Amino acid sequence: MHDDAKARMTPVSHPRRRLPTLDSSWLLSWPDRGSPWVHRAVLMLIGLWAFFHHLDMSLMEGSEGLYAQIAREMVAAQRYFALMFHGEPYINKPPMFFWLLGVMREWFGESETALRLPGAIGSLGTMWLTYALGCRLFSRMAGFWAAVVVGTTHVFLWYGRRVLFDSTLTFAMTLAVFAWIRAAMQAGWPGWYVVAFVAMAVGGMIKSIHAFAMPFAIMVIYAFWQRDYRALRSPVFWSGFVMYWLLTGWYASWLPEGMQWQFDIHAAIQRAFGNFSASEASTSRLLRLHWYLSMMWFDFFPWSALIPASTLLLALSPASALRPVSRFLLLWFWGYIAMLSVSLFKREPYLMPLVPALGLMVGYTYQAVAVGLETRRWLAATIRVMLALLALVFGAALFVGPYLLQRKWHVPFPPFPFIYTTAMMVMSLVLFWSAVTARARLALATVGVLAFGFVIGVVDVIWPMLDRFAPRAVNAEVRRIAAQCHRPVFYHGITQEDFIFYLNSSPAIPRLTSKDDVRERLGRHRQILLVTDYRYAKMFAEDHSVIVRILRTFPRPKDRDFYLLSLQLASSKESEEFSGLERKRTADRFLRV
Secondary structure, three states: OHHHHHHHHOOOOOOOOEOOOOOOOHHHHHHHOOOHHHHHHHHHHHHHHHHOOOOOOOOOOHHHHHHHHHHHHHHHHOOOOOOEEOOEEOOOOOOHHHHHHHHHHHHHOOOHHHHHHHHHHHHHHHHHHHHHHHHHHOOHHHHHHHHHHHHHOHHHHHHOOOOOOHHHHHHHHHHHHHHHHHHHHOOOOOHHHHHHHHHHHHHHHHOOOHHHHHHHHHHHHHHHHHOOOHHHHOHHHHHHHHHHHHHHHHHHHOOOHHHHHHHOHHHHHHHHHOOOOOHHHHHHHHHHOOHHHHHHHHHOOOHHHHHHHHHHHHHOOOOHHHHHHHHHHHHHHHHHHHHHHHOOOOOHHHHHHHHHHHHHHHHHHHHHHHOOOEOOHHHHHHHHHHHHHHHHHHHHHHHHHHHHHHHHHOOOOOOOOHHHHHHHHHHHHHHHHHHHOOOHHHHHHHHHHHHHHHHHHHHHHHHHHHHOOOHHHHHHHHHHHHHHHOOOEEEOOOOOHHHHHHHOOOOOOOEOOOHHHHHHHHHHHOEEEEEEEHHHHHHHHOOOOEEEEEEEEEOOHHHOOEEEEEEEEOOHHHHHHOOHHHHHHHHHOOOOO
């Protein structure tokens, strides 16, 4: 297979302009040798480790708690189209994703693992779709490394397992591209066109119409760029197009009126791009056009180091047989970047649908270097410089990263075990040495090892460390203290949905919606426990009719701490005993922000 891959690359002869290579090509091309089940087992190990290991940790991001709470209320009320959040209509997203959460909740019970299964399965499915695409477009070697990119890229590691729409959306969009490539670029079964449009319809039902708009735009632009109109002339293609609108129209007809805008093209364009004539919006858009171009170096880490070289290799591909594939991959990756950049909404998870395209670009680069593809010297220099910089970034991250984690998340310092830090530092030095000395194959293989080390660091060190200070742990501590004090406990002023989800877990801690509600409870019980944030804690501390004592402080990112307070109505005598100095000292503790 290795010889076949080399033949397919059809290198151009430039004797003194070779990519830096190592004699042992097995470092990169071993997936092409022997049984394919070996490297598939390796991919499955990476995927399960990246997306399923420690799946039971606490819900972290605010949106996780929001979506989990909506699914909880949906199942409790048996209302599967009119979604609610705390009794108020929720119309921001369509209901299909919440159906998936509800099904997992019914099958496995209400747990973090059950809620995260749709995202984890979607991420693993995207990884295998990318592998299949790489094998069909290039070779098993390229498919292997493309799938490794999906399983080890930062944006997938950080968001792929979350209770978020983006993992399942990315799977649907990638399936649409896979099916279209099988039908249009590889002259496969025409029914793949229908599969592509059904996948886009499902993606739209999960989140929004851009699951159709972005892949469809790439398909049409590619057809005109390549002057290949076979797909557009196929009756099956247009049958799939009609099926898409029938499915989405039927789905939208069941939705409440306030939610149907999700499938209104004009409303979707207005929401995504705003009013082009508004000077403020236009200025803001121009200022933020670069946002994804700057964020991708972080979110696609560590593989972002290969974006320049991969782009150049595809753009300058010497093989005419690969030119259609090269054009499509460039259009897929950079076209998505362009479409996202002009949108008013900027979120890191929105970059997830680009990762399969990035993986295929990187897989092509690995194959090109493995077979000794000869090309221009400045391209080889680009690979060397970017990999040397990547080595320096890895080395610096081992020392700067713990400080940033401690500062933002209040985790103990240092978080990484000594053996992990040592191993990663050694591999970073190997990467730097191999890049500087023009051993490209060894350098690229080392990037793969470091990428798996990155997975271990995120999944086995950072996630468990954050879990110790996450909302689930805070909720458990609040309930423990309340049980010891034998006092009724309430919460007030908490807006973080992840924390609210746990406070509402059975038996739910009652919510007090206003300061008057707090006073009413104080009048009834004389003394209560209250969970609140720094703003309301300071407000109660300055109230002379209430005696406030801090029972526990729960550090949160950006010093937006939570507090468990003991509140007691103060008589005039008690108010005097609780001196002004003590009251001021208590209030001053909330002045951190």
